[in-house]
Amino acid sequence: xxxxxxxxxxxxxxxxxxxxxxxxxxxxxxxxxxxxxxxxxxxxxxxxxxxxxxxxxxxxxxxxxxxxxxxxxxxxxxxxxxxxxxxxxxxxxxxxxxxxxxxxxxxxxxxxxxxxxxxxxxxxxxxxxxxxxxxxxxxxxxxxxxxxxxxxxxxxxxxxxxxxxxxxxxxxxxxxxxxxxxxxxxxxxxxxxxxxxxxxxxxxxxxxxxxxxxxxxxxxxxxxxxxxxxxxxxxxxxxxxxxxxxxxxxxxxxxxxxxxxxxxxxxxxxxxxxxxxxxxxxxxxxxxxxxxxxxxxxxxxxxxxxxxxxxxxxxxxxxxxxxxxxxxxxxxxxxxxxxxxxxxxxxxxxxxxxxxxxxxxxxxxxxxxxxxxxxxxxxxxxxxxxxxxxxxxxxxxxxxxxxxxxxxxxxxxxxxxxxxxxxxxxxxxxxxxxxxxxxxxxxxxxxxxxxxxxxxxxxxxxxxxxxxxxxxxxxxxxxxxxxxxxx
Amino acid sequence: xxxxxxxxxxxxxxxxxxxxxxxxxxxxxxxxxxxxxxxxxxxxxxxxxxxxxxxxxxxxxxxxxxxxxxxxxxxxxxxxxxxxxxxxxxxxxxxxxxxxxxxxxxxxxxxxxxxxxxxxxxxxxxxxxxxxxxxxxxxxxxxxxxxxxxxxxxxxxxxxxxxxxxxxxxxxxxxxxxxxxxxxxxxxxxxxxxxxxxxxxxxxxxxxxxxxxxxxxxxxxxxxxxxxxxxxxxxxxxxxxxxxxxxxxxxxxxxxxxxxxxxxxxxxxxxxxxxxxxxxxxxxxxxxxxxxxxxxxxxxxxxxxxxxxxxxxxxxxxxxxxxxxxxxxxxxxxxxxxxxxxxxxxxxxxxxxxxxxxxxxxxxxxxxxxxxxxxxxxxxxxxxxxxxxxxxxxxxxxxxxxxxxxxxxxxxxxxxxxxxxxxxxxxxxxxxxxxxxxxxxx
Numbered sequence: 001x002x003x004x005x006x007x008x009x010x011x012x013x014x015x016x017x018x019x020x021x022x023x024x025x026x027x028x029x030x031x032x033x034x035x036x037x038x039x040x041x042x043x044x045x046x047x048x049x050x051x052x053x054x055x056x057x058x059x060x061x062x063x064x065x066x067x068x069x070x071x072x073x074x075x076x077x078x079x080x081x082x083x084x085x086x087x088x089x090x091x092x093x094x095x096x097x098x099x100x101x102x103x104x105x106x107x108x109x110x111x112x113x114x115x116x117x118x119x120x121x122x123x124x125x126x127x128x129x130x131x132x133x134x135x136x137x138x139x140x141x142x143x144x145x146x147x148x149x150x151x152x153x154x155x156x157x158x159x160x161x162x163x164x165x166x167x168x169x170x171x172x173x174x175x176x177x178x179x180x181x182x183x184x185x186x187x188x189x190x191x192x193x194x195x196x197x198x199x200x201x202x203x204x205x206x207x208x209x210x211x212x213x214x215x216x217x218x219x220x221x222x223x224x225x226x227x228x229x230x231x232x233x234x235x236x237x238x239x240x241x242x243x244x245x246x247x248x249x250x251x252x253x254x255x256x257x258x259x260x261x262x263x264x265x266x267x268x269x270x271x272x273x274x275x276x277x278x279x280x281x282x283x284x285x286x287x288x289x290x291x292x293x294x295x296x297x298x299x300x301x302x303x304x305x306x307x308x309x310x311x312x313x314x315x316x317x318x319x320x321x322x323x324x325x326x327x328x329x330x331x332x333x334x335x336x337x338x339x340x341x342x343x344x345x346x347x348x349x350x351x352x353x354x355x356x357x358x359x360x361x362x363x364x365x366x367x368x369x370x371x372x373x374x375x376x377x378x379x380x381x382x383x384x385x386x387x388x389x390x391x392x393x394x395x396x397x398x399x400x401x402x403x404x405x406x407x408x409x410x411x412x413x414x415x416x417x418x419x420x421x422x423x424x425x426x427x428x429x430x431x432x433x434x435x436x437x438x439x440x441x442x443x444x445x446x447x448x449x450x451x452x453x454x455x456x457x458x459x460x461x462x463x464x465x466x467x468x469x470x471x472x473x474x475x476x477x478x479x480x481x482x483x484x485x486x487x
Numbered sequence: 488x489x490x491x492x493x494x495x496x497x498x499x500x501x502x503x504x505x506x507x508x509x510x511x512x513x514x515x516x517x518x519x520x521x522x523x524x525x526x527x528x529x530x531x532x533x534x535x536x537x538x539x540x541x542x543x544x545x546x547x548x549x550x551x552x553x554x555x556x557x558x559x560x561x562x563x564x565x566x567x568x569x570x571x572x573x574x575x576x577x578x579x580x581x582x583x584x585x586x587x588x589x590x591x592x593x594x595x596x597x598x599x600x601x602x603x604x605x606x607x608x609x610x611x612x613x614x615x616x617x618x619x620x621x622x623x624x625x626x627x628x629x630x631x632x633x634x635x636x637x638x639x640x641x642x643x644x645x646x647x648x649x650x651x652x653x654x655x656x657x658x659x660x661x662x663x664x665x666x667x668x669x670x671x672x673x674x675x676x677x678x679x680x681x682x683x684x685x686x687x688x689x690x691x692x693x694x695x696x697x698x699x700x701x702x703x704x705x706x707x708x709x710x711x712x713x714x715x716x717x718x719x720x721x722x723x724x725x726x727x728x729x730x731x732x733x734x735x736x737x738x739x740x741x742x743x744x745x746x747x748x749x750x751x752x753x754x755x756x757x758x759x760x761x762x763x764x765x766x767x768x769x770x771x772x773x774x775x776x777x778x779x780x781x782x783x784x785x786x787x788x789x790x791x792x793x794x795x796x797x798x799x800x801x802x803x804x805x806x807x808x809x810x811x812x813x814x815x816x817x818x819x820x821x822x823x824x825x826x827x828x829x830x831x832x833x834x835x836x837x838x839x840x841x842x843x844x845x846x847x848x849x850x851x852x853x854x855x856x857x858x859x860x861x862x863x864x865x866x867x868x869x870x871x872x873x874x875x876x877x878x879x880x881x882x883x884x885x886x887x888x889x890x891x892x893x894x895x896x897x898x899x900x901x902x903x904x905x906x907x908x909x910x911x912x913x914x915x916x917x918x919x920x921x922x923x924x925x926x927x928x929x
Contacts, residue, residue, distance in 0.1 A: 001727070005854070015869050027786070031782040034779055075799070
């Protein structure tokens with residue numbers, strides 16, 4: 001019988017080996033995937049016991065903080081948003097049952113004080129309790145307030161303001177807003193509100209035709225590639241024929257032989273359509289990509305809440321080699337869709353002498369003892385155009401605000417560079433299907449000679465033009481930021 | 488002559504260290520909630536262990552030196568985990584530990600000549616069946632989670648399956664000792680398969696069939712699996728016929744398929760095992776939370792007292808049955824993969840010592856009894872750890888010596904007493920020169 005007993009022990013070894021193999025699989029190899037399961041609330045419940053750090057505006061205004069509930073074993077922290085709906089975008093929310101979103105989600109590790117695996121083992125051995133860090137953002141609380149108030153008066157839409165030299169995001173407002181404090185009780189209703197879509201961040205996710213603001217990109221490609229100089233003239237009649245369909249100027253106006261400044265100031269479609277054909281689709285894509293189109297903006301928000309801009313066939317982003325109507329792309333039509341964030345990046349790149357900085361909402365991480373543990377190190381995302389092109393383009397954009405379609409954006413005593421846009425979006429379901437609906441835009445920066453702020457304003461479902469509804473919001477937000485900078 | 492006992496004493500030292508460290512860790516972690524009592528518990532536990540050790544010196548001087556320290560280690564580990572869940576539960580468990588040791592001592596005192604068990608084998612088999620049937624009896628039976636596991640007579644509640652497993656092993660060992668020769672010799676080859684003679688296999692099949700039926704009847708799947716595996720293991724060791732095991736497995740698969748398709752309770756258990764994500768908030772909750780708790784443990788665990796067992800701010804369980812069925816998941820969460828490996832290793836060492844006793848034992852009954860007791864113990868650990876780690880469907884058996892539960896602790900100490908009795912005789916005979924049996928003993 002001894003042989004069988006030894007065999008039985010062998011079987012026991014094998015069986016126990018299987019137990020160790022399965023335990024290893026669950027506890028180590030598959031652990032990360034299990035922690036990410038939607039039905040697994042354990043990680044969130046545990047994080048709830050850590051005092052999550054605060055989120056602050058640049059001036060120290062508290063945007064999110066945690067308040068304790070219960071005692072002892074039942075102690076947990078619940079998130080509060082003192083400013084209510086004002087910073088619902090882009091701060092987002094973080095709750096155990098409802099999950100998390102936007103900035104709260106992206107910066108979760110810092111906010112709960114989660115370090116590297118090795119770091120946490122060291123902490124455990126030393127008996128250090130996990131503590132959350134505060135994050136100070138770049139957001140200008142007052143400018144955010146001005147932006148949202150302006151949007152609420154104008155209609156659904158978004159404002160993004162970026163400091164061109166650093167990529168610091170000073171304003172990111174989306175209307176209609178939502179109050180994150182109400183997410184625990186109203187998440188279902190907020191999700192079901194398909195008309196207003198309050199949880200949808202129109203600044204980073206709102207796709208709409210950029211209209212004439214895109215002419216700035218076309219002009220940049222034309223100047224930088226050498227296709228034109230600021231002096232090159234192109235004949236711009238009231239209507240031209242492109243691929244069998246007419247392209248007309250606003251009001252059918254004919255301009256004759258004009259150069260870039262006149263064409264941009266008066267937003268001349270026939271001029272830009274011809275420039276687009278001259279540049280060609282391949283070069284156009286090249287410059288679009290350099291400005292950030294075609295990929296998800298490198299901002300500190302979750303990738304599923306930031307949409308790439310570009311030319312779309314359905315859900316699919318088109319690229320070089322795909323058949324496009326480059327003439328219509330050149331003045332912002334075709335199947336072009338852009339987010340306010342993307343258009344703010346375009347303005348910021350031109351304002352910063354052709355260098356596009358990575359847009360970032362966070363500024364620094366502060367540990368519970370008040371030490372700054374991490375600080376934003378502004379980095380360049382790309383360099384779409386050189387400084388000379390940027391200067392030439394700035395001059396043309398100053399003309400738009402000084403004497404063209406963008407005059408409502410003018411700030412007394414400050415040179416402003418900008419471009420309006422009004423894309424017709426008739427029969428849009430999200431606007432109620434009316435025939436006179438427009439997408440109104442303004443992008444620009446100020447002061448033109450030494451830009452401190454670059455802004456994109458987008459208003460959906462409006463019967464007004466970009467110059468009428470978007471440019472005034474630009475002016476108010478820019479004035480607020482410049483006042484704060486000066487003080 | 489007591490070198491075995493000296494080794495036992497030395498082996499108790501790491502147990503003492505682990506226990507002290509464990510209680511100190513829980514104490515340091517939760518000193519706001521728990522009083523100084525935790526340290527007193529530690530001292531109390533060690534004193535009881537020491538008393539048992541002295542008793543073994545007097546009564547079973549030659550018995551295996553490592554089994555009792557291993558059992559003490561597992562109990563200490565369990566006590567620390569249970570203490571960390573609820574100090575009141577740990578006090579109960581400590582009392583049962585003492586009760587278990589009293590039965591352990593009585594077993595050693597009165598069953599020194601354990602061969603008498605052979606004489607009462609049919610009585611014992613009948614007792615096993617009665618024990619298994621008891622939870623379905625009106626008035627005393629109790630249903631827990633759809634299974635009839637408990638019996639309650641007055642203030643005394645217990646789980647009879649824990650005691651039935653010892654009775655069944657005793658019966659099987661005794662019966663197989665007598666009939667193993669005829670089972671081997673009488674085997675016939677039919678269509679290339681070696682079949683056991685039905686005449687002698689009959690009583691075995693009846694007992695097995697009856698216990699299987701009742702296990703399905705009382706719906707205790709975990710015990711059913713464990714009994715069946717022990718039955719096959721003993722049959723194989725007794726006869727050396729692998730074909731018997733294959734036939735048995737075939738019978739089991741047919742039975743499993745039959746019960747899975749006819750008994751809703753069994754069917755549900757298997758469905759949950761195959762796809763726990765189907766109803767993550769209800770039927771799949773326990774196994775999923777058990778796996779999520781393990782995922783949270785990682786290599787080193789979160790430390791004693793750190794795991795979440797209830798949803799903070801409510802009484803709802805995040806890890807259901809943390810002190811019994813899913814205690815292994817709690818251990819992985821708090822002690823990590825390394826801690827879990829240590830625990831499984833302790834069970835493996837226990838099994839190794841148990842099988843060693845079977846190898847050393849001289850007579851057939853001792854060999855089969857030691858094998859059966861060790862096998863049923865090891866399979867029980869496998870069934871519950873395997874259930875919690877989704878190797879097999881999750882069923883409600885206890886983790887021997889570790890899980891909260893009086894019946895489990897007491898029954899396993901009786902099992903340990905039997906193993907030590909067999910070991911003492913075997914090692915005494917091995918140590919003594921032939922023909923001088925009378926010399927040894929205390």
